[in-house]
Amino acid sequence: MRRVVVTGLGAVTPLAAGIKQTWRRLLDSQSGIVSTITRGPQFVTLPSRVAGLVPLGSRDDGRWQAKDWLPASEERQMALFAQYAVASAHEALQDAGWHPTKDEDLEMTGVTLGSGIGNLDEAYSTSVAFDRGGYRKISPLFVPRLLINLAAGHVSMRYGFKGPNHAATTACTTGLHAIGDASRMIAFGDANVMVAGGAESCIHPLAIAGFARARSLSTDWNDDPTSSSRPFDRQRAGFVIGEGAGVVILEELEHAKARGANIYAEVKGYGLSSDAHHMTTPREDGQGPYLAMRSALRHSQIEPRDVDYVNAHATSTALGDASENKAVKRLLLEGNGKQKASDINISSTKGAVGHLLGAAGAVEAIFTILAIRDGIMPPTLNLDQPGDPSEYFNCNYVPKVAQEHAVNVALTNSFGFGGTNASLCVAKY
Ligand SMILES: *[C@@H]1O[C@H](CO)[C@@H](O)[C@H](O)[C@H]1NC(C)=O
Numbered sequence: 001m002r003r004v005v006v007t008g009l010g011a012v013t014p015l016a017a018g019i020k021q022t023w024r025r026l027l028d029s030q031s032g033i034v035s036t037i038t039r040g041p042q043f044v045t046l047p048s049r050v051a052g053l054v055p056l057g058s059r060d061d062g063r064w065q066a067k068d069w070l071p072a073s074e075e076r077q078m079a080l081f082a083q084y085a086v087a088s089a090h091e092a093l094q095d096a097g098w099h100p101t102k103d104e105d106l107e108m109t110g111v112t113l114g115s116g117i118g119n120l121d122e123a124y125s126t127s128v129a130f131d132r133g134g135y136r137k138i139s140p141l142f143v144p145r146l147l148i149n150l151a152a153g154h155v156s157m158r159y160g161f162k163g164p165n166h167a168a169t170t171a172c173t174t175g176l177h178a179i180g181d182a183s184r185m186i187a188f189g190d191a192n193v194m195v196a197g198g199a200e201s202c203i204h205p206l207a208i209a210g211f212a213r214a215r216s217l218s219t220d221w222n223d224d225p226t227s228s229s230r231p232f233d234r235q236r237a238g239f240v241i242g243e244g245a246g247v248v249i250l251e252e253l254e255h256a257k258a259r260g261a262n263i264y265a266e267v268k269g270y271g272l273s274s275d276a277h278h279m280t281t282p283r284e285d286g287q288g289p290y291l292a293m294r295s296a297l298r299h300s301q302i303e304p305r306d307v308d309y310v311n312a313h314a315t316s317t318a319l320g321d322a323s324e325n326k327a328v329k330r331l332l333l334e335g336n337g338k339q340k341a342s343d344i345n346i347s348s349t350k351g352a353v354g355h356l357l358g359a360a361g362a363v364e365a366i367f368t369i370l371a372i373r374d375g376i377m378p379p380t381l382n383l384d385q386p387g388d389p390s391e392y393f394n395c396n397y398v399p400k401v402a403q404e405h406a407v408n409v410a411l412t413n414s415f416g417f418g419g420t421n422a423s424l425c426v427a428k429y
């Protein structure tokens, strides 16, 4: 079996544009959640008025302005989610030092980069323009800016990568599916190097209205944005929508060693499952997440007791966090697992960045990889008091402050609407 390692990281998140600043701010317990009411009159009318927004400004300050990352011509052609993806891919490729020019290298380098929602802004504004002005109002760039797989397309065009080009779209599992699938493509021999991740930017009143109607969003903390995303906390009351992108460079182990690449971690296993239950609500017993994690560990040939850290999907919803908690405890305590719940170390970084939907799995995989590299577990912000006793939140959730602890093996989870669940197992190489 060909082994797969991680050799580069890149991200744009509500904490910063760039992974170094994002990680530093996360470990400093800072929050990227802000109020949306300055973004326009429609935002003010919505029940949820908080979001994880990518901070605007110059790249030197860890902030986002497209011109620091892309030429103006490309910026015009691309949706914002694709811009975040291309910027993150650029950062990750630089980090990996992978700049191939030979045909055989270009043919063995591929891209899997998805998004959950895509360019809602464009669909909305073009619909309105078409309704008012008809055919002459439609931009020739409408379709290229709309399509979800164009983020992957732009990355391959920019660098000439001729290997697999793929875009998963599995709601909030997208980013993790992209990385897991890419690791399989390398293991199977379709590519030696894969640029893999997810991107999202749909902080549009229509998206917020839709998620609010589905009763998924936090509405209780509009006046106190940094407190609004509170995974596992007793007062959690819905997720906070966020935007950004995460991209990792995955590489076949011998290929990475031969070129002396810096190896962050190894992808050991990947599990996928489905709830087969309901469109938006999880099964209470956490059957879906349990199956995904169990299969990730089985592929990894790693015992539950050897898992040092879990980066939870936990989005700060009442049902979702409780069902994942149940699943994690069931898996890690069963058989020859850990002795007791308090031996389980698990945190949700969504307290700091909110829920990045299609980008969440990729950004959180990066946090998990950095936890392994640095021997530090990122905190769950706003965890004042774990949920009520009947929820049995009795693990170590790394409340509020990062904890230093060697992490050799970690799981990172992502679950999406439609009942799709995935888990990735990464380990120190
Ligand atoms: C959980 O983390 C703490 C440090 O915060 C550490 O003392 C403990 O050993 C960890 N538990 C496991 C099972 O790794």
Ligand SMILES: CC(=O)N[C@H]1CO[C@H](CO)[C@@H](O)[C@@H]1O
Pocket (backbone or CB within 6 Å): 275, 277, 278, 279, 280, 281, 282, 283, 284, 285, 286, 287, 288, 289, 320, 323, 324, 414, 415, 416, 417, 418, 419, 420, 421
């Ligand atoms: C049991 C469970 O949580 N499964 C879920 C997988 O992911 C989504 C979102 O949390 C749910 O809709 C599924 O039911």
